[in-house]
Amino acid sequence: MKFKNRTFDDAETVLDIRNLTVKLAGNETAEPVLDRVSLKIRAGETACLVGESGSGKSVTSLSVMGLLPKGSLVATGGTIDMDGKDLLTLSPQAMREMRARRISMIFQEPMTALNPVMRVGDQIEEVLDTHARLPGAEKRRRVLDIMDQVHLPEVERIYRSYPHQLSGGQRQRIMIAMALILEPKLLIADEPTTALDVTTQQQILSLIGELQEKHGTAVLFITHDMGVVAEIADTVHVMRLGRIVEQAPVETLLRHPQKDYTKKLLEAVPSLTPRPYQTGEERETVLRVSGLQKIYSTGTIFVRREPTRAATDVAFAVERGRTLGIVGESGSGKSTVARCIMRLIDPTAGEVRVAGKEIATLSRRELRPLRKHIQIVFQDPFRSLNPRWTIGRSLIEGPLNLGEDKRKSLARAAELLALVGLPEDAIGRYPHQFSGGQRQRVAIARAIAMEPDVLVADEAVSALDVSVQAQVLELLDSLQKKLGIAILFITHDLRVAAQICDEVVVMQHGRIVEHDTAWNVLSNPQHAYTRSLIEAAPGRFWDFANFRELRSA
Amino acid sequence: MAATPEPAARLQWLFGAVALPRGWRMGAGPIIAAAVLGLIVLAAIFAPLISPHDPMTMDALQRLKGPSDTYLLGTDAYGRDLYSRVVTGARVSLFIGIGAAFVSVLIGLMIGLVSGFFRLADAVIMRIMDSLMAIPSILLAIALVALNGPSIWSVIIAITIPEIPRVVRLVRSVVLSVREEPYVEAAIALGSSMPKILWQHLMPNTLAPLIVQATYICASAILTEAILSFLGAGVSTEIPTWGNIMAEGRIYFQLKPSLIFWPGLMLSLCILSINLLGDTARDLLDPRLKKREG
Numbered sequence: 001m002k003f004k005n006r007t008f009d010d011a012e013t014v015l016d017i018r019n020l021t022v023k024l025a026g027n028e029t030a031e032p033v034l035d036r037v038s039l040k041i042r043a044g045e046t047a048c049l050v051g052e053s054g055s056g057k058s059v060t061s062l063s064v065m066g067l068l069p070k071g072s073l074v075a076t077g078g079t080i081d082m083d084g085k086d087l088l089t090l091s092p093q094a095m096r097e098m099r100a101r102r103i104s105m106i107f108q109e110p111m112t113a114l115n116p117v118m119r120v121g122d123q124i125e126e127v128l129d130t131h132a133r134l135p136g137a138e139k140r141r142r143v144l145d146i147m148d149q150v151h152l153p154e155v156e157r158i159y160r161s162y163p164h165q166l167s168g169g170q171r172q173r174i175m176i177a178m179a180l181i182l183e184p185k186l187l188i189a190d191e192p193t194t195a196l197d198v199t200t201q202q203q204i205l206s207l208i209g210e211l212q213e214k215h216g217t218a219v220l221f222i223t224h225d226m227g228v229v230a231e232i233a234d235t236v237h238v239m240r241l242g243r244i245v246e247q248a249p250v251e252t253l254l255r256h257p258q259k260d261y262t263k264k265l266l267e268a269v270p271s272l273t274p275r276p277y278q279t280g281e282e283r284e285t286v287l288r289v290s291g292l293q294k295i296y297s298t299g300t301i302f303v304r305r306e307p308t309r310a311a312t313d314v315a316f317a318v319e320r321g322r323t324l325g326i327v328g329e330s331g332s333g334k335s336t337v338a339r340c341i342m343r344l345i346d347p348t349a350g351e352v353r354v355a356g357k358e359i360a361t362l363s364r365r366e367l368r369p370l371r372k373h374i375q376i377v378f379q380d381p382f383r384s385l386n387p388r389w390t391i392g393r394s395l396i397e398g399p400l401n402l403g404e405d406k407r408k409s410l411a412r413a414a415e416l417l418a419l420v421g422l423p424e425d426a427i428g429r430y431p432h433q434f435s436g437g438q439r440q441r442v443a444i445a446r447a448i449a450m451e452p453d454v455l456v457a458d459e460a461v462s463a464l465d466v467s468v469q470a471q472v473l474e475l476l477d478s479l480q481k482k483l484g485i486a487i488l489f490i491t492h493d494l495r496v497a498a499q500i501c502d503e504v505v506v507m508q509h510g511r512i513v514e515h516d517t518a519w520n521v522l523s524n525p526q527h528a529y530t531r532s533l534i535e536a537a538p539g540r541f542w543d544f545a546n547f548r549e550l551r552s553a
Numbered sequence: 554m555a556a557t558p559e560p561a562a563r564l565q566w567l568f569g570a571v572a573l574p575r576g577w578r579m580g581a582g583p584i585i586a587a588a589v590l591g592l593i594v595l596a597a598i599f600a601p602l603i604s605p606h607d608p609m610t611m612d613a614l615q616r617l618k619g620p621s622d623t624y625l626l627g628t629d630a631y632g633r634d635l636y637s638r639v640v641t642g643a644r645v646s647l648f649i650g651i652g653a654a655f656v657s658v659l660i661g662l663m664i665g666l667v668s669g670f671f672r673l674a675d676a677v678i679m680r681i682m683d684s685l686m687a688i689p690s691i692l693l694a695i696a697l698v699a700l701n702g703p704s705i706w707s708v709i710i711a712i713t714i715p716e717i718p719r720v721v722r723l724v725r726s727v728v729l730s731v732r733e734e735p736y737v738e739a740a741i742a743l744g745s746s747m748p749k750i751l752w753q754h755l756m757p758n759t760l761a762p763l764i765v766q767a768t769y770i771c772a773s774a775i776l777t778e779a780i781l782s783f784l785g786a787g788v789s790t791e792i793p794t795w796g797n798i799m800a801e802g803r804i805y806f807q808l809k810p811s812l813i814f815w816p817g818l819m820l821s822l823c824i825l826s827i828n829l830l831g832d833t834a835r836d837l838l839d840p841r842l843k844k845r846e847g
Contacts, residue, residue, distance in 0.1 A: 344738050364747075371744035384735040388757050394736075398743035443739070450743065 003251040004046070004234050011042035014185050014218040015064065015103075019078035022059055022242075025071055033059050033073060035242045041186065044212065046219045048229045048250075050265070051239035052465040053436075057222045060239075061188045063088075064220070065105055066095040082186070101131055104179035108191040110171035114163040120174045121147075121159030127178050146177045149214075150207060168330075169200035176207065183215055190222045197329035197492065198536040205232055205538070224465065226269045227495075227539030230254060238262050255547050268467040269544035270495040272537060274518040277502060283319040286453040286486045287341070287374070290315045292350035292360075294336050294510075310336040311510045314350070318454065321480060323487040325501030325518065327494060327533070333510035334490050338458045341488070342376050343367055355453050372402060375447035379459035381439035385431040391417070391442055392427035398450045409449075416445040419482075420475060437468035441475065448479060456488045461496060473500055494537050498522050506530045583833040586826035593823050597643035604637035608793045617809050626815055629798070630805055638793040639815050645794040646775045646823065649705060653712040653774035654767040660713070661720025662759065666751045668721060669728025679725075682718035690715045690777055695786045703789040708781055712774045723766055727759045761838035768831030772824045779820055795820045 022034040034056050041047045049057045062068050063075055066087060080087040082102065090098065099105075107113045115123055124143045128134060134142070147155040150173040163171055172192060179187055189208065193201040209232060212219055223229060229236055233250040238261065246259045257263045292314040297307040311333045318324045326334045340347040343359060352360040355373040362370070375398075378384040385394055395413035400406065414424050420441040431439055440460065447455055457476065461469040477500060480487060491497050497504055497518065504521040506514040506529065514527040525531045534540065543550045596603065605625070612632035620627045625636040668678040694711030701707050731737060732755065740750050781787030782796025783803075790797055795816040802812025 342738075342742055344741060368744045368746070371742060374742075376739065376742050378735040378739065380735060384739055386736045386740075386754055397740065397745060401744040401746070401749075446739065446743070 003230070003254070004232075005249070005251060006044075006234060008042040008045050008234070011044060013040055013042050014045075014082065015039075015041045015220070016081040017060070017064070017078070018081070020060070020063060020075065020080060021077035022056075022063060022068065022073055023076050025074045031242070032076075033242050034063070036078065037239075037242070037244055038078075039237050039244065039247065041218045041220055043185070043218055044216045045234045046209075046212065046221055046232055048233035048236045049220065049222045049239060050224060050226065050229055050236060052224060052265075052467065054241075055239040056242040057239055058190055059242075061105070061190055061220060061222055064186075064188060065099060065103060066090070066092075097131075100127060100184065101182050102184050103186045103188065104182070104184045105188040105190065106172070106175045106179050106192045108194050110168065110175045110195075111163060113175060114171060116163055119160055119162060120166070121161075124174065124178050124181060127181055131182055142181065143177075146181045147174075149180075149211065150174075150177045151203075152177075167200075168196050169203060172196065172200075172204050173207065176204075176211070180211055180215065180217070184217065186218045186220065187212075188220045188222070191224070192221075193228065194223070194225070198494075198538075199329065199532055201228075201538070202536040208232070225538065226266060226466070226544055227537065227542075230539035230542050230544075238265065254542065254544070257547065264467065266547065267545045268470040270466075270470065270473070270493075270499040271543060271545055272495055272498050272522065272534075272540055273543075273550065274498040274501075274522040277517040277519050283321060285317045286320050286355055287488065288317040288351075288353040289337075289341060290351045292337065292340055292352065293348045294333075294340055294345065295348045309510050311340065311347075314507075314510075314512055316505055316512070316515060318486040318488055320453065320486050321484045322502045323480065323489055323500055325489045325491060325497040325504040326507060327491060327497050327504055328507035329492060329533075331509075332507040334492075334507050335458060336510070337507070338376070338456050338488070338490050342374065342456060368401075372398070372450045373452055374454040374456065375450050375452040376456040376458060377440070377443050377447055377460040379462050381436045381443060381463060382431075384443050385439055385446075387431055390428055390430060391434075394431075394442065395427070395446050395449055398446065402450075413445075413449065416449055417442075419448070419479070420445045435468075437464055437472060440464065440468075440472055444472075444475065444479070448483070448485075451483075452485060454486045454488060456490070458490045459492070460489075462491065462493065469496070476500065494522070494533060506533070582829055586829035586833075589822050590826040590830065593643055593819065593826075594647065596640050597647050600641045600644050604634070604640050606634035606637045608633060608637040608641040609791060617805065620811075627809070627811060629801060629812055635798075635812065635815060638798055639795070639819055642793045642795045642798055642816060643819065643823075645705065645788060645792060646778060646820070649708055649712070649778045650771040650775040650827075652705075652709045653716065654771040656709065657713045657716040657720055657770055658763055658767050661717045662724055662756070662763065664717070665721040665724025665759070666728060666755060669725040670732060670747070670751060670755070675725070678721070682721050685714060686718040688715055691781065691784070691786070694777075694781050695784075698781075698786050703787060705788055708778050708787050709774075711781070712777050716770050716774075720763070720766060720770075723762055724759045727762060728755050731755055731758045765831055765835040765838060768827050768834065772827040772831070775820070775827075776824055 017037060017039050020034055020037045021032050023032045024030050037056070037060055039047065049060060051057050059073065064080055064087065068075065075088050087095065087098065114120065121143055124146065125139055128139050128142065144155050144159065147158065152158050152170060152173050158166065158170065166174070193204050196204060205228065208219065211217065221232065229250065236248060236250050236253045237244050238246045240261050246253065246257065246262045253262065254266070257266055292311055294311040295307045295309055314337055316324060326337060328334045339345045341352050347360050350360060351358055354370065357370060359367060359370055392410060392413055395416060396406065396409040399409040399412065414427055417424060417426050422438060422441055434442065461472050464472060473496065476487060479485065489497065489500055501518045504516065504518045505512050506521065506527065508529045514521060514525065514530045521530060522534065525534055541550050610633065615624070615628045615632035616630055618624055618628045624634050626639070627635050629635055629638070664678060668675045690711050693714060694708060697707040697711050737750060737754050740754055778787055778794065779796035779799070782794050783800045785800065787796055788794050798816040799813050805812055
């Protein structure tokens with residue numbers, strides 16, 4: 001693996017943060033949100049700020065932008081030095097002048113950061129307008145020029161488009177164009193690729209690198225993804241609980257991490273090396289899907305529109321105690337398949353056999369007693385539990401539906417909580433008293449309470465921090481060993497799929513393009529799309545957990 | 554983390570995950586409004602005890618008298634005690650206000666839950682609601698009174714019918730957004746029946762906006778009753794209601810304006826307090842709707 005190893009000893013310092021301390025407004029005694037954070041970025045350097053959610057990454061970037069939420073967070077100490085000025089002491093007027101001209105920022109979700117009712121060309125022009133007086137033709141020329149630099153196709157057409165007419169990657173390019181049109185010295189990128197598919201992510205990362213080289217911009221890149229760090233960072237700053245834990249050039253940090261926390265963070269990164277396929281005795285097939293099709297027709301009686309084929313001719317089978325992964329990018333139809341199998345939506349055609357019974361065409365009422373055989377865990381742990389219900393009440397909902405005795409179900413719920421590693425007193429508490437990872441454990445316990453044959457995990461670890469992700473994956477694995485359930489694991493993340501799946505199905509445009517054991521798919525992909533997915537995975541030649549190159553690469 | 558004490562748990566159930574806005578302080582307005590409304594409610598409950606005269610007894614010798622020790626606010630054109638009549642009038646007004654709010658919220662909630670959850674029912678129900686909304690309550694009341702004779706129930710029905718579609722729309726909009734939540738889908742996957750999902754998962758989410766809506770319906774029902782009685786299309790004329798008292802007092806306005814002033818004052822105070830409390834409830838339950846301060 002080739003890391004960046006440029007030196008910046010002679011380069012001019014663009015941003016110098018010293019001992020920055022940020023506290024909750026009106027609460028002097030509370031722990032500071034940022035505790036004496038110091039970091040330096042030089043011209044042309046990419047500094048990565050990594051850490052789990054709540055570590056203070058975003059607060060650091062907002063402090064630099066002068067955008068700390070008024071009345072709730074205040075900077076109480078330290079300096080942020082840029083161009084010989086302390087940004088913390090600047091007037092709002094002067095700070096506004098600094099933004100866009102000297103510092104600019106791109107965000108995670110380009111759809112919400114763009115104005116939905118304004119043409120994107122006009123939005124880029126607006127940035128120019130607020131900071132420079134230029135004749136109309138000159139403005140247009142500069143906007144088209146920057147759009148060309150961010151490699152947008154057909155710039156004239158996109159200039160006139162609205163945000164919703166563009167893809168996620170194109171919108172992020174527009175954001176980058178807006179950020180760079182005034183040629184700032186510092187670009188802050190706050191998780192700019194987290195909401196994008198891997199292949200798009202790769203393009204955006206190389207675009208940022210290319211523009212940085214051309215303009216000599218310093219980049220402060222905030223991310224939680226170690227793969228991305230390995231690809232693009234010059235220096236890495238690891239944050240935890242508002243403090244900087246470790247600072248080092250990227251290769252040093254990945255090869256010889258000094259602090260325990262850094263090691264822990266790196267060890268939690270799932271490896272791209274798939275787990276070996278367990279060949280074993282013939283097992284009973286508990287879920288068999290064949291010829292599954294889902295067509296959305298959007299037309300009305302007045303308008304004829306081409307129907308959308310969300311899933312076409314999907315077929316696979318899962319055996320007891322095995323895990324099948326469905327991998328694909330957004331819009332590939334993987335969630336549609338999961339929802340069809342759960343009968344949360346009705347498939348247009350095809351068969352779904354769960355525990356030997358065909359369920360694709362049953363009515364809701366006939367289906368209800370069969371629901372116990374197949375359960376689901378959703379992506380967002382903050383929305384998958386009813387906020388008004390205690391954990392206990394959520395856990396016994398399913399068993400009560402099956403006619404179980406309430407007291408017996410509650411006793412069983414307490415056992416389940418122990419099984420997923422939660423304290424027993426959790427049973428009387430409410431979801432908001434738990435972290436995301438703990439809630440996901442509750443959701444898993446709720447599914448397990450039904451003693452299902454098949455567990456569908458729909459991006460079940462995608463919203464979690466890496467270390468929590470590793471714990472939840474481990475939990476799923478141990479539950480599978482103990483209870484012998486089959487798991488259908490839906491994910492966009494190849495690393496996660498490599499960790500937990502025995503077999504992998506790759507989907508694109510609603511079709512299965514490849515189906516083999518996880519080992520074969522990841523080490524010897526047959527389909528071009530699978531190959532492009534694997535090639536786009538950031539940091540794919542590095543074995544993070546062992547601080548060295550991947551042996552097979 | 555300590556276990557949640559029981560009262561907090563109750564609040565949590567009603568308000569969901571929405572925390573009270575930080576630094577929220579009760580201003581003087583809602584406290585005064587609550588006090589005024591409380592007094593009116595108490596007066597209505599204990600009307601027979603605190604009114605010195607029978608509000609219906611006429612006395613030909615005591616017509617249009619001014620305030621005195623026996624008649625606190627004077628008497629009307631038939632020699633009836635105005636104070637007793639205004640106090641007793643609060644009973645009818647509040648009963649109609651609360652009754653109309655309760656009935657329309659209850660019916661609207663049922664229809665709204667069904668309409669929000671079942672697409673097919675939705676298409677039919679909402680068209681019926683659209684047509685109900687087009688009926689003016691005054692016209693409907695006059696028609697009902699013409700058919701059944703004047704009674705409190707005619708008035709309540711006349712007020713309730715045009716209010717139901719508003720409640721249905723409110724409930725339906727909440728259900729439409731909550732039914733997409735993963736926890737509702739999880740409940741479906743756990744095999745919960747439709748009534749259970751509607752009542753236990755979806756209904757509690759509608760309570761907060763419904764409480765606010767109910768206060769507005771209550772205030773507008775009291776006002777509509779007064780208008781109907783004033784027009785002679787409401788409660789039968791011998792029963793004292795604020796609208797009836799004002800309607801009779803209208804003829805003697807130049808001689809004795811207090812016949813309109815006192816019931817009018819009570820009516821305004823009552824509606825103002827209910828609306829103020831409704832606004833407070835809205836700010837508390839849904840901080841996003843709060844008007845910007847300053």
